[in-house]
Every structure is written in C-alpha cells, then in structure tokens.
Amino acid sequence: MFASAGFVITLLCFCLLHPAFGQDCPTKQEIQGSLKQIQKLLSAHEASYLQSLRNLKKKINLLQNSAGKQSAKAVNSTCPKxxxxxxxxxxxxxxxxxxxxxxxxxxxxxxxxxxxxxxxxxxxxxxxxxxxxDINECASSPCLNGGTCVDEVNQFSCVCAKGWAGATCQSPVPTFFVTMTNTSAATSPATAAAAAAATLPAATTGPFVRPSRCSIVQGTTHCTCEPGYTISGRDSYTCTDIDECELFHNGQAGRLCLHTCVNTPGGYRCSCPAGYNVTRDGRSCKDIDECATRQNNCTKDHMCVNTYGGFQCVHVDCPKIPHATYVKTSPMRCERNPCPVDNKACSQAPNSFSYHYLAVVSNLSAPRVMFRVSALRPMGDTLRFSLLGGRQARRHFTVQRSDRLTGQLMLVSPVQGPATLEAEVEMSELEKRVQLGRYITKITMFVSQYDF
Structure with a gap:
C-alpha cells in the first residue's frame, strides 16, 4: 500500500516538472483529489501505528505486573499459620x-x-x-438396669437403681430373708452369727463363701448376704458367690464384658487381650497406641504404624523398574527422575509411588470407602482411576469415581482378621487419549483379630 502511494506521488511530481507531457498527465483537480486520498491513507496508517504502540505498552505493563506478583509470591509462597x-x-x-x-x-x-x-x-x-x-459418654447408654448416666469430662458415672451396683449398675444386690421358727427369743444376733460361723466346714470357708448376717426380731431370725453373694440352698447361714459372668452372659442388656469376663469374690471384672486396655466403663477394650507411647522396637530407619492390638515396623524402598530410576522425596513417596528425551520406556513408567498404611478392625462392614486418591493440579483433560493387583485385591476391593478429580478405594466384602491386605490404585492423566502421566498409590491394610 505504501508502494502504490509512492508511485502516485512520483507520477504527480513528474507531471508538474514536465508539462510537455500534459496530455498523459492528470488535471489539477485530479491531482488535488489524489493528494487528499494519499493524505487520508497516511493518516489511517499513522493512527493504526499509534494504536499498535499503545497495545504493546499495555502488554509490557501486564508482563511487568505479572512478574512483580510472581516475585512477591516467590518471597511469600506459604499459607497463613x-x-x-x-x-x-x-x-x-x-x-x-x-x-x-x-x-x-x-x-x-x-x-x-x-x-x-x-x-x-x-x-x-x-x-x-x-x-x-467433648464426647458425650452417656450417648451410648452405658448404665444398665435402669441406671442414670452422668456425663463428665472424658468419663461418666452411673447412679444405679435400687437393687443394682457396680460401675455400670451391672451387679445385682440380692437381699435374702430367711424366716426360722422354733428359735429361742433369748438368742442374740451375735450368738447366732457366731454359731453360724462355727458350723461352717473348713472346706466351705474362703473368698467365695461367706457367713450370712443374721438378726433376731421377735423370735424370728432374718439372715442377709453381702452384695454379690446369695444364700446357698437350705443352709441359711452360708452365703456363696454369685457368678455374674455366667448369670448375665446373654442378658437383655448384652454381655457384661465385650471380651472376657472374670468372676471375682462378690463381683466380676473384664479383661482384654494383649495390646488393649479396659476402658473407663469397665467393660469395653481400647487399643494401646504403641507408637505414641514408645512401646515398640522399631529402628530409626523404620516407621512405626499402630494397629489394633499391636504395631508394625515398615520401611519404604523405592521400586526397581527397568529404564527408570526413582528417588525418595518423603518417607512415604518415591518420584521418578527426569527421563532422557529419546527414552520412551522411561516416560511410560509411573511418575510416582505413594505408600499408605491403614489399621482396621476385623469383620468391618462393607461396602465402605477405605481411601481416596485425588489430583491436586490436573494437567490433561481426563483422569482415569483403576485397581491394580491380583485376584486377592479384586476379591476385597474395587475402585469407583466420587467426582471428576477423585477416585476412591472401596472395601466390598468383610475381612476376618488377623490378615494383611494390599491394593494398588493407579491414577492416569490423559490429553486427547494420550497418556501424560501415571501415579501409583499402594495401600496396605492391617486387619486386627478382634472386632472391637
């Protein structure tokens, strides 16, 4: 366009300098019209040029502001405390x-x-x-047999109804009255008690056999036993221990103990297997965290994982894969080193391996979500989740998508402990069906022997 304008100007100048060629040159009015068109053309180009300069300045300013923000972000790239x-x-x-x-x-x-x-x-x-x-310990109604629960900080207490005693009102307080006729009114209570103790054979005395407490009122003897004991048979002077573990083994309020009930003189106590402690209610079992309380023998190069009833010492080694090498970036994560440009086998290897350990109780109900894998900053247009591993993993697990960026490992069948299960979840990033990256998450699940 500039070339055509220059040609027109050159032609006009030639005609003005050589009027002899007037027949071939335009008239004066035509020359003035051409000059006006050239002026308009140059003005339009000048305006376009100035607009381009203004746009370029704006882009430079935006780049400067962006660089300033990136610099500020690099200086303070942490979230608030x-x-x-x-x-x-x-x-x-x-x-x-x-x-x-x-x-x-x-x-x-x-x-x-x-x-x-x-x-x-x-x-x-x-x-x-x-x-x-604060947990409301009374929410589970721990007080039995009509007892009233009083919630306290990290514990509870029971106000028992008449005839019941114990931490959870689990022990009956039997009171037996035996009426004996033809008994002399002159016999004192002390004399009757002494006589009762004297008549007990040596083999029947001990912590599970006690003499009764008798009193005489208007010629009638009334005998009672201590809580946890009852009159044995026809002998009103002998009290034998009540076996609460046998008596209340399958009562309406449930078992007295969730694990093992041990009968004691006048009562009972609950015991738990190794690795557990009895809870404050006296009947349940609570896992001992051997890792937190340092009751483990894991070495410095191992990590302690608490399990129900015990612990595991685990050590993560990065995988050995042909054509690719991995380095540990955290105690539970290995990432692939950069691949050579021409090494296609390396670029197809997983980008990272993550390791996670779960502790669960035996006979856990299913289906149940056990673990979630999510992409924090997806690169492609598609995320794909899949379950790796053999028949054992597919027998107990499956992988489902919970949303566009998250996949979840599902337990599909209960597991009887003790057992150790392993599953691998693969997350693949794709762009127009071309794989951009693979990420493997290995989950190890330690299943306890007990279900409490």
Missing amino acids: LDPLTNGRKLGKSHSISHEVHFLCDPGYELVGSESRVCQETLTWSGQQPLCR
Whole structure:
C-alpha cells in the first residue's frame, strides 16, 4: 500500500516538472483529489501505528505486573499459620503449597470439621478449621438396669437403681430373708452369727463363701448376704458367690464384658487381650497406641504404624523398574527422575509411588470407602482411576469415581482378621487419549483379630 502511494506521488511530481507531457498527465483537480486520498491513507496508517504502540505498552505493563506478583509470591509462597487446636493437636509443620496437615483430638474428644487441610495455590487452606468437641459418654447408654448416666469430662458415672451396683449398675444386690421358727427369743444376733460361723466346714470357708448376717426380731431370725453373694440352698447361714459372668452372659442388656469376663469374690471384672486396655466403663477394650507411647522396637530407619492390638515396623524402598530410576522425596513417596528425551520406556513408567498404611478392625462392614486418591493440579483433560493387583485385591476391593478429580478405594466384602491386605490404585492423566502421566498409590491394610 505504501508502494502504490509512492508511485502516485512520483507520477504527480513528474507531471508538474514536465508539462510537455500534459496530455498523459492528470488535471489539477485530479491531482488535488489524489493528494487528499494519499493524505487520508497516511493518516489511517499513522493512527493504526499509534494504536499498535499503545497495545504493546499495555502488554509490557501486564508482563511487568505479572512478574512483580510472581516475585512477591516467590518471597511469600506459604499459607497463613493455622490456629492451634484446643484439646487436640496438628500433624504437619509445613505451610507450603500442596502440603497437607492433619488434625487429631485428645482422648475423650471427637473431631468436628475437616480431618485434613491442604495449602492451595491461592495461599489459602482447603476445608474448614476443625474443633475438638467433648464426647458425650452417656450417648451410648452405658448404665444398665435402669441406671442414670452422668456425663463428665472424658468419663461418666452411673447412679444405679435400687437393687443394682457396680460401675455400670451391672451387679445385682440380692437381699435374702430367711424366716426360722422354733428359735429361742433369748438368742442374740451375735450368738447366732457366731454359731453360724462355727458350723461352717473348713472346706466351705474362703473368698467365695461367706457367713450370712443374721438378726433376731421377735423370735424370728432374718439372715442377709453381702452384695454379690446369695444364700446357698437350705443352709441359711452360708452365703456363696454369685457368678455374674455366667448369670448375665446373654442378658437383655448384652454381655457384661465385650471380651472376657472374670468372676471375682462378690463381683466380676473384664479383661482384654494383649495390646488393649479396659476402658473407663469397665467393660469395653481400647487399643494401646504403641507408637505414641514408645512401646515398640522399631529402628530409626523404620516407621512405626499402630494397629489394633499391636504395631508394625515398615520401611519404604523405592521400586526397581527397568529404564527408570526413582528417588525418595518423603518417607512415604518415591518420584521418578527426569527421563532422557529419546527414552520412551522411561516416560511410560509411573511418575510416582505413594505408600499408605491403614489399621482396621476385623469383620468391618462393607461396602465402605477405605481411601481416596485425588489430583491436586490436573494437567490433561481426563483422569482415569483403576485397581491394580491380583485376584486377592479384586476379591476385597474395587475402585469407583466420587467426582471428576477423585477416585476412591472401596472395601466390598468383610475381612476376618488377623490378615494383611494390599491394593494398588493407579491414577492416569490423559490429553486427547494420550497418556501424560501415571501415579501409583499402594495401600496396605492391617486387619486386627478382634472386632472391637
């Protein structure tokens, strides 16, 4: 366009300098019209050029602002400090992007809110700040036989109805009155009690056999036993222990003990298997955390995983895969080293391996979600989740998608413990059906022997 304008100007100048060629040159009016068109053309190009300069300046300013924000983000690329958890604790000290923190409550409190929170790229935490709420120990109605439960901090107490005693009002308080006629009114209560003790054979005395307490009122003898004992047969002076474990083994209120009931003189006690302690209600069993209480023999290069009734010492070694090498980036994660440009086999190998360990009770109800795998920053247009492993893994597990970015490992059948189950969940990223990356999550589940 500039070339055509230059040609027109050259032609006009030639005609003005050589009027002899007037027959071939345009008239004066035509020349003025052409000059006006050329002027308009140059003005339009000048305006377009100035507009291009203004757009270029705007882009430069945007790049400068973006660079400034990136610099500021690099200087302070951490999420704000989280508030401390009252009656609980926070696991995880890093506040950097993509790092995760977990929350646990002290015994006697339950977690309300997010169990874990992730530092997002916006420098904000996912989820909501949790809190630890006092557990209402009376919610499970632990007091038996009409007893009234009183909730206390991390414990409870029972106010028993008449005729019942014990921590949960589980023991009857029998009172037996035996009327004896033809008894001299002159016999004193002390004399009757002494006579009762003297008539007991040596083989019948001991912690499970006690003499009764007798009193004489208007010529009639009344005998009673201590709580937990009852008059034995026709001998009104002998009290024998009540075996509560046998008497209340399958009562309407359930078993006295969830594990083992041990009869004691005048009562009973509950015992738990190794690795458990009796709870405050005296009848349930609570797992001992050998990892938290340092009751384990795991070495420094192993990590202690608490299980129900015991513990496991685990050590993660990065996998050995041909054409690819892995390095441990955290105690439970291995990532692939960069691949050479021409090494296609390396680029097809998994990008990372993550290891997780779960402790569950025996006969856990199914179906149940056991673990979730999610993409924090997906790169492609499609995420695919699948279950790896052999027949044993597919017998107990399946993988389902819960939303566009999350897959979940489902337990499909109860497992009788003790047992150890393993499952591998693969998450693949694809762009137009072309694989961009693979990520393997290995889950090991330790199933306890007991279901409490």
